[in-house]
Amino acid sequence: MKKIWLLILFISALFSCSDNDINNKNPYIPKYPVNLTIDMNLPSYSNLKYMSNGVIISGYGAKGVIIFNAGSGYNAFDAACPNQALTSCTAMTIKGINAVCSCDDTEYSLFTGLGEKEYPLIQYRVEVSGTIIHVYN
Template identity: 75%
Template structure:
């Protein structure tokens, strides 16, 4: 597992990865304003306190927001399938450390947002203050 993390860090250093460099241009997912706060002290979100756990918060973004604890921070992605028309699929589901599209069954890593398709998951910014996770764009 350490080798995988070192590889990810190495690739990010070589390609100058940063949150602001991520390309969220996607012809299938409209840009909705997102301003969401969840409190991990609430039972619905308490599993976010632990690494490799995620939840889907409905009624935000295109199909809901997936929040995932990476162990070193949090990621937030739109739950819409990034390579399908918005009306053709239901919201993605969480399967362990992956999000799975209901239309084509493609898996996307909740650590990176990447799958084996043209577009990655649409990512949102995340800020944590105590037990509150704020997701926004």
């Protein structure tokens, strides 16, 4: 009987483990491969060295990638409006610490990716080494 309980406990622990995957399930935005590296020493990206600053880099993801310095680290989000069809809106813009959708003026926090609608911003992984930022999924 003791072995059965240990087996049940082991199986429960096995299925409760997470692979630390970022969940990007959004019916409006397909999953595009992103592999982007920037150097904050370049003038275009130097404001990323300071908290609450962000940049939009076009040509990656669905509508570009927003990289934001959150103070405790960097966040990277797709610049596509997460609650609109991909073809209906242009890339989001940065307004202070928020990203704004061009279709409906919905604002999304660049600290969390959350807004007032159903889906949050599509988030990418970020690694920082010195002044180099690597964004990928």
